[in-house]
Amino acid sequence: MEKVKNLIIGFGKGGKTLAKTLAAKGEEVVVVERSDQMYGGTCINIACLPSKRLIIESTKGTEFSHAVAGKNEMTAFLRDKNYHMLADEDSVTVLDGEARFVSDHVVEVTKADGQKVQFEGERIFINTGAEPVVLPIKGLKESKNVLDSTKAMDETKLPKELVILGAGYIGLEFAGMFARYGSKVTVLDLHTDFIPREDTDVSELVFKDMTKAGVNFELGVNVKEVKDVSDHVEVVYEKEGVEVTLKADKILAATGRKPRTAKLGLENTAIKVDERGAIVVDDQLHTTVPNVWALGDVKGGLQFTYISLDDFRIIKDELFGTGKRRVSDRVVVPYSVFIEPPLSKVGLNEKEAKAKGIEYRLFKLPVAAIPKARVLQETQGIFKILVAKDSDAILGATIYAAESHELINLLALAMKAELPYTLLRDQIYTHPTMSEALNDVLK
Ligand SMILES: Cc1cc2nc3c(=O)[nH]c(=O)nc-3n(C[C@H](O)[C@H](O)[C@H](O)COP(=O)(O)OP(=O)(O)OC[C@H]3O[C@@H](n4cnc5c(N)ncnc54)[C@H](O)[C@@H]3O)c2cc1C
Numbered sequence: 001m002e003k004v005k006n007l008i009i010g011f012g013k014g015g016k017t018l019a020k021t022l023a024a025k026g027e028e029v030v031v032v033e034r035s036d037q038m039y040g041g042t043c044i045n046i047a048c049l050p051s052k053r054l055i056i057e058s059t060k061g062t063e064f065s066h067a068v069a070g071k072n073e074m075t076a077f078l079r080d081k082n083y084h085m086l087a088d089e090d091s092v093t094v095l096d097g098e099a100r101f102v103s104d105h106v107v108e109v110t111k112a113d114g115q116k117v118q119f120e121g122e123r124i125f126i127n128t129g130a131e132p133v134v135l136p137i138k139g140l141k142e143s144k145n146v147l148d149s150t151k152a153m154d155e156t157k158l159p160k161e162l163v164i165l166g167a168g169y170i171g172l173e174f175a176g177m178f179a180r181y182g183s184k185v186t187v188l189d190l191h192t193d194f195i196p197r198e199d200t201d202v203s204e205l206v207f208k209d210m211t212k213a214g215v216n217f218e219l220g221v222n223v224k225e226v227k228d229v230s231d232h233v234e235v236v237y238e239k240e241g242v243e244v245t246l247k248a249d250k251i252l253a254a255t256g257r258k259p260r261t262a263k264l265g266l267e268n269t270a271i272k273v274d275e276r277g278a279i280v281v282d283d284q285l286h287t288t289v290p291n292v293w294a295l296g297d298v299k300g301g302l303q304f305t306y307i308s309l310d311d312f313r314i315i316k317d318e319l320f321g322t323g324k325r326r327v328s329d330r331v332v333v334p335y336s337v338f339i340e341p342p343l344s345k346v347g348l349n350e351k352e353a354k355a356k357g358i359e360y361r362l363f364k365l366p367v368a369a370i371p372k373a374r375v376l377q378e379t380q381g382i383f384k385i386l387v388a389k390d391s392d393a394i395l396g397a398t399i400y401a402a403e404s405h406e407l408i409n410l411l412a413l414a415m416k417a418e419l420p421y422t423l424l425r426d427q428i429y430t431h432p433t434m435s436e437a438l439n440d441v442l443k
């Protein structure tokens with residue numbers, strides 16, 4: 001058995017950034033990655049970047065198979081760049097194989113040829129990400145026409161009729177995208193409320209815009225069965241007591257992703273997982289075994305690339321910094337859903353403020369009032385910013401507008417720095433931009 005100072009399981013966002021940092025300190029690192037198609041992790045290969053590439057291509061009118069080919073070129077480039085970023089470091093070994101714990105600090109790696117090697121890690125970092133949830137719906141697992149997000153982005157032929165299970169992040173982004181490529185899209189969701197965390201006026205606008213763009217929603221449905229029938233697939237669901245059969249070329253299952261721990265051999269260790277399979281960590285990402293950390297999607301909670309990166313910062317701070325950085329410091333976390341226009345949010349919305357009994361002032365502006373929106377010819381949407389009732393503190397913002405995925409970072413920065421809303425209101429912005437709308441919305 002080989003002893004190694006730092007063993008990183010999974011070439012994900014947090015893990016690869018940590019490996020590079022450890023290498024810069026001259027430390028020995030072994031990074032184990034189960035697939036040579038996943039160097040660099042989920043985000044660059046099968047998630048954020050390829051999906052956003054396809055989404056952007058869909059808005060330019062690119063033909064689907066050309067867009068997929070371009071996306072594949074991009075991911076191949078990024079994969080290679082990521083591989084060399086680590087493999088070219090003298091003190092880093094990138095090892096192809098599937099890792100599995102055999103005891104608290106011993107990990108067995110099974111290589112593609114079946115050969116097994118064992119490592120004893122002085123420090124071990126688990127960064128194995130998440131995998132799609134496969135619901136126990138009759139016929140779902142067996143159907144040849146059911147895709148997950150990865151497979152949907154690798155289709156060479158555009159599905160004429162696409163049914164999407166789940167109106168969450170992936171469901172909405174892919175629904176809009178496939179509709180723009182020309183698919184007839186129906187989204188089925190278990191819940192009656194559409195994007196229930198958002199304010200009702202915002203969710204109504206998104207629903208209206210997506211419906212207008214050709215996406216059909218069936219909400220509050222119970223999906224009962226999926227069956228392959230000659231050249232197509234059928235989905236049987238029940239809505240308000242009525243059974244409906246829907247025909248499609250493909251089904252995209254987008255009903256959540258769960259931490260990838262099932263095959264990690266954690267039962268051989270004292271590393272605890274919760275009821276959802278997420279690795280239990282403390283405020284500094286320590287697992288329940290000393291010198292074993294978990295970072296990224298595998299530890300549960302928010303599943304975003306930038307959270308995995310921030311997990312890395314916490315571990316780096318413990319190893320080489322002040323040791324003060326904590327998960328609980330992470331209070332201002334924005335997000336964007338890349339629909340058209342993008343929906344972005346940070347901090348509280350009205351629904352959340354009311355639920356918490358927090359009094360607020362609401363500043364609201366329709367996007368149609370913004371000159372840049374006219375220039376872009378994207379006038380749908382709304383800005384909503386909440387400010388404390390008895391101070392100038394910004395409580396939160398929801399921006400459903402063109403370029404909101406950029407703008408929300410400005411709001412998040414202002415909140416983090418505890419800047420008064422008046423500073424954003426009175427700031428000089430370049431023109432014409434979407435950010436200059438802050439002059440008007442905050443009046
Ligand atoms: C379609 C889609 C779109 C998304 N879009 C966005 C977005 O726009 N913005 C955003 O912030 N987030 C987005 N996400 C979420 C984001 O991709 C994840 O939160 C992020 O990639 C998680 O990174 P991570 O560091 O946890 O690990 P990952 O990047 O998931 O890396 C885990 C790695 O571990 C490897 N691995 C797993 N098990 C083993 C094992 N036993 N042995 C060896 N290797 C193993 C895997 O192959 C993988 O390469 C999206 C997700 C999906 C599916």
Ligand SMILES: NC(=O)c1ccc[n+]([C@@H]2O[C@H](COP(=O)([O-])OP(=O)(O)OC[C@H]3O[C@@H](n4cnc5c(N)ncnc54)[C@H](O)[C@@H]3O)[C@@H](O)[C@H]2O)c1
Nearest residue numbers: 166167168169170171188189190254255256257303336337
């Ligand atoms: N823009 C982004 O940052 C981005 C984009 C894509 C994915 N992601 C990440 O990936 C994760 C996974 O995305 P996702 O869309 O798979 O999950 P999600 O949790 O966002 O959505 C899952 C949806 O499936 C629905 N659902 C659950 N059971 C169902 C059933 N039986 N029948 C029909 N619908 C059902 C839920 O009501 C929910 O709307 C997200 O949590 C997110 O963190 C992020």
